[in-house]
Amino acid sequence: MTEPHFTGDKRAIEVKSVSKSFGAYQxxxxxxxxxGSNEFFTMLGPSGCGKTTLLRMLAGFESPDAGSILLNGKEVVAIPPHKRRVNTVFQSYALFPHMTLEQNVAYGLENLGWEQGRIKTRVGEMLERVHMGPMARRKPAQLSGGQRQRIALARALAPEPEVLLLDEPLSALDLKLRQAMRDELRTLxxxxxxxxxxxxHDQEEALDMSDRIAVLGGGEVQQIGTPAEIYEEPVNRFVADFVGETNFLDVEVLDTTGREATSARPLAFPSPCRQPAQR
Ligand SMILES: Nc1ncnc2c1ncn2[C@@H]1O[C@H](COP(=O)(O)OP(=O)(O)OP(=O)(O)O)[C@@H](O)[C@H]1O
Ligand SMILES: [Mg+2]
Structure with missing residues (x-):
């Protein structure tokens, strides 16, 4: 397994030896x-590899069977969701249909006991930030999918969380909108x-947006690294297969130096072929 190697000064989240089983299934x-604090960090992996389970643990909706989770250096496993400065945006927008957009964004702030004037200012700022200011009085049913997702983002960011969790927030959108929203999310x-x-589970999305990516497979971290590291130097066949547009070639290894192998010429490909050595 790859070791985590965040090298910046401040860690926002530390996940330490976390295990979780559902019945007999680990x-x-x-x-x-x-x-790291201020990172755009992506968990990438196929369906069922445990991505949502991990996010739910960071939010506090699920507890690990073993291991610990630290937010800003503090153990949070016993701390309930509303006491963590963490918010989540889901694939389905989960907006309140009977409320206007500004009411949707204000809702969480009212629950936190913010004073009305401060709420009004913050809601206005957030709607501007996601380019939805002119539509503040509409209801969710009068919006496109992309617009709803922008409101969901505004609502989640309004209370100034330290961490925003995003569970496949773009997967309900069509391809063109998805690409535009990637840029918006990154800017945000x-x-x-x-x-x-x-x-x-979309490798292109992960490679495009992230500072670092954790590739998950079979309930384990397969590799953590920058998009370039993950794409160009996959540590094993799982990562290469899942992330790259890889062609696997059966070759005879002639020599290895560090992590590189020199191989005999496979049919119809130039030689020597250089590829990461298998672990
Ligand atoms: N409450 C639960 N009870 C039983 N099994 C569960 C529960 N929650 C998750 N699982 C199982 O744990 C595994 C991981 O689920 P999880 O939802 O974290 O996957 P995922 O990576 O988010 O998948 P997807 O990409 O499809 O959303 C799956 O095999 C799932 O069936
Ligand atoms: Mg999921």
Whole structure:
């Protein structure tokens, strides 16, 4: 398993040897990684690999069977969701249909006991930030999917969380909108400086947006690294297969130096072929 190697100064999230089983099925097997403050961090992996389970643990909706989770250096396993400065955006927008957009964004702030004037200012700022100011009085049913997702983002960011969790937030959108929203999300993350933990099974999305990616497979972290590291130097066949547009070639290995192997010429490909050595 790859060791986590966040090298910045401040860790927003530390996941330490977290395991979780549902009945006899072990969904997560001693998963460890760190996420830096202000990082756009993505958990990438196929369906069923435990991405949502991990996010739910960061939010506090699920507890690990073993291991610990630290937010800003503090153990949070026993702390309920509403006492963590963490918010989630889901694939389905989960907006309140009977409320206007501004009421939807204001809702969480009212629950936190913010004073009315402060709420009004913050709601206005957030709607502007996601380019939805002119539609403030509409209801969710009068919006497109992309617009609803922008409101869901505004609502989640309004209370100034330290961490925003995003569980496949773009997967209900069509391809063109998905690409536009990637840029918007990235800009939003940079402008707010909030730590984003983004979950997807779409490798292109992950490579395009992230500072670092954790590739999950079989309930384990297979590799953690920058998009370039993950794409260009997959540590094993699982990562290469899942992330790259890889062609696997059966070759005879002639020599290995460090992590590189020199192989005999496979049919119809130039020689020598260089590829990461298998572990
Ligand atoms: N409450 C639960 N009870 C039983 N099994 C569960 C429960 N929650 C998750 N699982 C199982 O744990 C595994 C991981 O689920 P999880 O939802 O975390 O996957 P995922 O990576 O988010 O998948 P997807 O990409 O399809 O959303 C799956 O095999 C799932 O069936
Ligand atoms: Mg999921």
């Amino acid at each position: 969904a997560l097997k001693s998963v460890s990684f760190d996420i 993350q940079r402008d707010t400086g909030i730590t984003f933990v983004f979950v997807t």
